[in-house]
Amino acid sequence: xxxxxxxxxxxxxxxxxxxxxxxxxxxxxxxxxxxxxxxxxxxxxxxxxxxxxxxxxxxxxxxxxxxxxxxxxxxxxxxxxxxxxxxxxxxxxxxxxxxxxxxxxxxxxxxxxxxxxxxxxxxxxxxxxxxxxxxxxxxxxxxxxxxxxxxxxxxxxxxxxxxxxxxxxxxxxxxxxxxxxxxxxxxxxxxxxxxxxxxxxxxxxxxxxxxxxxxxxxxxxxxxxxxxxxxxxxxxxxxxxxxxxxxxxxxxxxxxxxxxxxxxxxxxxxxxxxxxxxxxxxxxxxxxxxxxxxxxxxxxxxxxxxxxxxxxxxxxxxxxxxxxxxxxxxxxxxxxxxxxxxxxxxxxxxxxxxxxxxxxxxxxxxxxxxxxxxxxxxxxxxxxxxxxxxxxxxxxxxxxxxxxxxxxxxxxxxxxxxxxxxxxxxxxxxxxxxxxxxxxxxxxxxxxxxxxxxxxxxxxxxxxxxxxxxxxxxxxxxxxxxxxxxxxxxxxxxxxxxxxxxxxxxxx
Ligand SMILES: Cc1cc2nc3c(=O)[nH]c(=O)nc-3n(C[C@H](O)[C@H](O)[C@H](O)COP(=O)(O)OP(=O)(O)OC[C@H]3O[C@@H](n4cnc5c(N)ncnc54)[C@H](O)[C@@H]3O)c2cc1C
Ligand code: SF4
Numbered sequence: 429x430x431x432x433x434x435x436x437x438x439x440x441x442x443x444x445x446x447x448x449x450x451x452x453x454x455x456x457x458x459x460x461x462x463x464x465x466x467x468x469x470x471x472x473x474x475x476x477x478x479x480x481x482x483x484x485x486x487x488x489x490x491x492x493x494x495x496x497x498x499x500x501x502x503x504x505x506x507x508x509x510x511x512x513x514x515x516x517x518x519x520x521x522x523x524x525x526x527x528x529x530x531x532x533x534x535x536x537x538x539x540x541x542x543x544x545x546x547x548x549x550x551x552x553x554x555x556x557x558x559x560x561x562x563x564x565x566x567x568x569x570x571x572x573x574x575x576x577x578x579x580x581x582x583x584x585x586x587x588x589x590x591x592x593x594x595x596x597x598x599x600x601x602x603x604x605x606x607x608x609x610x611x612x613x614x615x616x617x618x619x620x621x622x623x624x625x626x627x628x629x630x631x632x633x634x635x636x637x638x639x640x641x642x643x644x645x646x647x648x649x650x651x652x653x654x655x656x657x658x659x660x661x662x663x664x665x666x667x668x669x670x671x672x673x674x675x676x677x678x679x680x681x682x683x684x685x686x687x688x689x690x691x692x693x694x695x696x697x698x699x700x701x702x703x704x705x706x707x708x709x710x711x712x713x714x715x716x717x718x719x720x721x722x723x724x725x726x727x728x729x730x731x732x733x734x735x736x737x738x739x740x741x742x743x744x745x746x747x748x749x750x751x752x753x754x755x756x757x758x759x760x761x762x763x764x765x766x767x768x769x770x771x772x773x774x775x776x777x778x779x780x781x782x783x784x785x786x787x788x789x790x791x792x793x794x795x796x797x798x799x800x801x802x803x804x805x806x807x808x809x810x811x812x813x814x815x816x817x818x819x820x821x822x823x824x825x826x827x828x829x830x831x832x833x834x835x836x837x838x839x840x841x842x843x844x845x846x847x848x849x850x851x852x853x854x855x856x857x858x859x860x861x862x863x864x865x866x867x868x869x870x871x872x873x874x875x876x877x878x879x880x881x882x883x884x885x886x887x888x889x890x891x892x893x894x895x896x897x898x899x900x901x902x903x904x905x906x907x908x909x910x911x912x913x914x915x916x917x918x919x920x921x922x923x924x925x926x927x928x929x930x931x932x933x934x935x936x
Pocket of ligand 2: 775776777778854855856858859864865866868869870871872881882883884
């Protein structure tokens with residue numbers, strides 16, 4: 429019996445399921461850097477560098493612990509091709525891996541195992557609170573799949589923010605009304621800066637390699653300072669709960685020019701690479717809440733993202749794939765404007781959100797949902813093109829979390845399978861939540877004409893087009909009630925101007 433254990437680039441935990449029962453005498457680990465993984469979407473340079481550097485650091489840890497390891501660097505083969513070569517040449521009888529976070533890779537590895545008749549074990553990733561089986565069971569008798577009820581179940585099951593009598597701490601499950609404020613009129617004021625890490629020799633070597641090999645890829649490496657080891661990720665977590673968690677909730681949705689990180693945790697890449705376990709992130713937040721007597725609203729808001737949304741979208745991904753990647757509820761077919769890749773647009777909100785994305789590989793949730801995502805929806809862009817962009821451009825993007833957020837939440841591409849309404853907004857929302865509009869060529873309150881804000885024009889146009897859908901739900905009826913206050917003549921002008929905008933998306 430000769431076992432080969434595959435560890436993928438987002439499975440970097442020594443305590444993870446892959447190395448369980450590892451026999452140091454007979455088993456072997458394989459890690460593969462496949463160039464194909466950086467190229468099948470036009471990946472941001474920082475995302476490539478993060479994965480390569482984190483993998484190489486992890487490989488060194490394995491070597492120090494004397495794990496027999498084959499580490500294949502910069503292979504022109506796909507992961508599956510390189511894996512096949514190794515299994516066949518090494519006469520391995522068993523292949524073991526953790527379930528990949530991408531459906532595509534999962535299918536390919538399963539097919540390979542069948543093809544070459546190796547005994548195959550795909551272990552479930554234990555970096556999540558909710559197993560597939562539990563999620564399927566939860567979903568099986570629900571008329572509507574909604575985060576709120578799933579989140580409450582997770583809170584109860586894992587006894588998180590539950591008081592001694594079994595009730596939610598503070599007497600309610602959700603403190604959203606206390607959260608999500610804009611920054612004060614004068615701006616965010618003094619922010620506790622986010623923590624970053626100077627590239628060490630390994631990271632510098634990776635950066636030089638990525639600069640040369642993927643020179644034409646989008647994004648910059650000049651500011652690359654992401655955590656690439658578990659030690660750094662733990663330091664980042666400690667720093668966040670100590671200094672930045674206190675204002676997380678209240679300014680969760682706020683946006684401000686040149687304030688790329690706000691009070692956000694910036695932990696998603698470490699969580700998704702499995703440098704951190706969500707259980708320790710939640711424990712650290714709960715401890716900080718008690719130690720510093722922080723507002724419950726901020727803690728609940730933070731925990732909801734990890735115990736709620738993160739677990740929920742993962743469950744939905746495995747429940748709905750491969751269909752999720754094909755869904756196109758509105759049959760949108762337009763191309764993604766070129767400036768999504770360059771940030772070169774006159775729209776100040778898009779310029780800032782995309783600009784920081786290209787600089788860091790990061791934008792926070794509301795920038796992703798209500799700026800770039802909202803625009804892609806109301807500009808009728810083909811969902812798969814939008815999803816490819818999100819998968820390529822964010823350092824934390826792995827399909828299990830990117831796709832449900834993009835296709836399901838931002839684009840309503842699955843017709844509301846797990847959201848109660850399309851998340852659309854006009855320039856008025858962006859004006860309220862940011863300072864972007866002040867420096868913009870366009871005017872957020874103008875609906876048509878030369879100075880009209882494209883977000884506003886396309887928002888009203890979308891509502892006119894889908895009036896029946898929006899009127900039919902109590903959650904969106906107010907939006908059409910506002911539409912009904914606009915004269916027919918102005919509605920016609922909005923539609924005409926929207927047509928012009930839609931035909932000139934690249935020029936905005
Ligand atoms: C269109 C779109 C695409 C997205 N793509 C990704 C992606 O590829 N990878 C990714 O990790 N997140 C994605 N998100 C969710 C969210 O935007 C990011 O997790 C978050 O911005 C990461 O920054 P942070 O670590 O500072 O998060 P914080 O705001 O500090 O939140 C704390 C943690 O909660 C988790 N979280 C928060 N919101 C979500 C969510 N909606 N779904 C899942 N987990 C969440 C993350 O692990 C995050 O680190 C996407 C959201 C949208 C709307
Ligand atoms: S005016 Fe419109 S395009 Fe300009 S920043 Fe505001 S919302 Fe964005």
